[in-house]
Amino acid sequence: MDRIKKLCGYLSPCKTFADVGCDHGYCTLYMLRNNLCESAIVSDVSGKCLKKAERVLEKYVRSGKCTPVCCYGLEKIEKSPELVLIAGMGGEEIVSILKSAYIPENFVLQPMRNVREVRRYLLDSGAGIIRDDVFESGGKYYFVICGNKRGNKNTYTPARLEFGYGDLNGALGDFLKESIQKKREYLTRNLSAEHRAEITGSIKFTEEFLNGEIE
Numbered sequence: 249m250d251r252i253k254k255l256c257g258y259l260s261p262c263k264t265f266a267d268v269g270c271d272h273g274y275c276t277l278y279m280l281r282n283n284l285c286e287s288a289i290v291s292d293v294s295g296k297c298l299k300k301a302e303r304v305l306e307k308y309v310r311s312g313k314c315t316p317v318c319c320y321g322l323e324k325i326e327k328s329p330e331l332v333l334i335a336g337m338g339g340e341e342i343v344s345i346l347k348s349a350y351i352p353e354n355f356v357l358q359p360m361r362n363v364r365e366v367r368r369y370l371l372d373s374g375a376g377i378i379r380d381d382v383f384e385s386g387g388k389y390y391f392v393i394c395g396n397k398r399g400n401k402n403t404y405t406p407a408r409l410e411f412g413y414g415d416l417n418g419a420l421g422d423f424l425k426e427s428i429q430k431k432r433e434y435l436t437r438n439l440s441a442e443h444r445a446e447i448t449g450s451i452k453f454t455e456e457f458l459n460g461e462i463e
């Protein structure tokens with residue numbers, strides 16, 4: 249629940265909200281309960297998962313404030329809601345959802361992995377990233393990308409594409425230190441020379457970024 253609470257902190261008030269890959273639907277519950285949206289759509293590719301959200305959001309579904317939709321990504325959400333959340337799935341799945349539909353007017357994306365691919369796709373598509381953060385919950389780190397369809401063009405160096413714009417004195421710094429430590433431990437294994445060089449290079453790149461030697 250701590251991850252959900254922190255994730256919800258990135259959601260802003262809007263007229264229409266969609267929670268794609270909603271599963272339990274707790275983020276939509278947060279939006280509706282706090283009057284942060286006028287209406288919401290919860291969608292999931294799995295009918296079983298969508299049922300969970302329908303139970304949690306029963307009162308809002310009954311009143312017509314929340315509409316459940318069983319579909320792949322944004323497939324049956326033809327007109328972009330003002331704000332779309334896609335959270336808790338792989339970055340490659342998020343890119344595939346956006347590619348097969350559209351980039352929402354405003355979005356909050358929380359990929360579990362392959363975050364760089366999500367950034368790359370958004371930037372290549374002309375979308376704007378306005379917040380590119382990371383938070384910690386239960387000892388794990390979660391990247392969150394907030395933006396809009398036609399935002400300002402951001403400067404994304406190779407390091408920023410990899411790590412985003414989180415706080416180097418906060419969660420991002422802790423994440424980078426931990427990943428350097430893990431890679432150092434990994435280097436004690438019996439690795440091929442080529443793989444060893446790759447990991448060593450990655451540690452150096454991360455250290456340089458962490459120490460402010462590269463932007």
Ligand SMILES: C[S@@+](CC[C@H](N)C(=O)[O-])C[C@H]1O[C@@H](n2cnc3c(N)ncnc32)[C@H](O)[C@@H]1O
Nearest residue numbers: 269270271292293294297319320321335336337
């Ligand atoms: C781990 S849950 C995350 C739930 C919630 N969004 C969160 O962040 O806690 C991932 C959900 O995404 C759904 N899902 C995965 N791929 C999907 C897709 N392409 N379109 C819609 N839902 C998808 C799964 O069925 C599952 O319910």
